[in-house]
Amino acid sequence: MAIKLPIYFDNHATTQVDPRVVEAMVPYFTDKYGNAASRNHEYGWKAEEAVENARGQIAKLINATPKEIVFTSGATESTNLAIKGVAEMYREKGNHIITQVTEHKATLDTCKRLEKNGYEVTYLAVHKDGRISLDELRKAISPKTILISIMYANNEIGVVQPIAEIGKIAKEKGVFFHVDGVQAVGKIPVDVQKDGIDLMSISAHKIYGPKGVGALYVRRKNPRVQLAAQIDGGGHERGMRSGTLNVPGIVGLGKACELCGQEMAQESEQLFKLRERLRESIMSRLDETFINGSMEHRLPHNINISFAYVEGESLLMGINDIAVSSGSACTSATLEPSYVLKALGVGEDLAHTSIRFGLGRFNTEEEVDYVADRVVETVSRLRELSPLYEMAKEGVDVSKMKWQVAAE
């Protein structure tokens, strides 16, 4: 079968909607278009039934109950609601929040805003492997701590945090535990009971569902979590999130969760094999390549590799028939490399040369082989062009050289 270009290997950014999800959604645009809050007629009942069905599908995937699922516009909103909602509701109890440095901006920027409003935030450092230290977490907890917010798996390096252990510590100390589950839910087993999670953000478009819809899991007992609503209005979602429900989107999210639940075991094994094939094919043929983040505690479909002595943007330019992301932000105005890689202690030179490969449900072995060949070919060509590679081969330690940076 011929390969269709460009090849999509950027599944941490978003995913293709599964055709089975689209099929489930379509009737809710055209025939069953009612408002789920309309209590007086068939259209409303049908919509409400669909929403409740989706709530059950999502709850089942994460071992929650349907009433614990609150629909939102996406995971960014879910995370805002979780963190700000707890901060506001439990202000009397304390004003301290603990998170960590490689979180998604939705978490970090929400925490930064709370800091401006008089809250205190501890940003835990991560080890070289990308994981936090449980000892440091324990030490950071004070009587004023009301919330711990840690991601399940990182969007750049795929590193999985010790969530169950964190959940245990949170429970011991009587602190709520919010998890950004965006990259993990539907991909690896996530169980809010076993993991001791009190709140969890979920996104549809990362799990082969539509964009613009997400959910927040909010624990109802042991302990019961209350949230101060951040959007006021008609009192939908038991007052936690007002606004007419996005019924087709919610149906899509539900269906996406159902499919993930059915196919996860087989799919994650398949993606792990493809990932390993990609990694071996690239790294066996190129010297001076480095994996960023733990290999042991990692999503099966992620690999993040730095290619020393070539620059990330020129590498992406050379493999422009492949959709991937670079840790280099040179394309933006800032010239700052990824804060996630920096937090791991990756030097700026290597951070500039990193590529994130995110495999997904629709990728094939042929695509993996094509991508590996293109990467090897392009890196080799750029190294022929690279004065740094030449110096390294001559035995010069490039990292110890003094560089003359232009004043301008």
Added chain:
Amino acid sequence: MAYSDKVIEHYNHPRNVGSLDKADPNVGTGLVGAPECGDVMKLQMKVNPQTRVIEEAKFKTFGCGSAIASSSLATEWVKGKTVEEALAIKNTDIVRELALPPVKIHCSVLAEDAIKAALGDWKKKQGEADLKPAETASAHN
């Protein structure tokens, strides 16, 4: 980001890639930029000391497509020029030729710096390193 056709052309088919013998007294070497900033250029030129004409130019660049294109273009332009003519090349000429967007102007600045650094090195080897004529004489005592 969209690159201009000329940048893509140079990126796909860079001219004069390689190295010259940096110990050769007629070869000037310029190494500018820094890996942390995402750009390093090495530009080398072989100059005929009698005619002061640049007979050969080679480059190697670590950097984005625009940096590669800027240095590739620089080697094309300096070949056959005299030292003085090459030193007159301005970064704005490179910007215009390659249609570089504002965020990539630093690539052209680096290329101009590389030309100046390489020819500065050559002059130093020739004993005329930015010194005044009187001092040149005493330096050769």
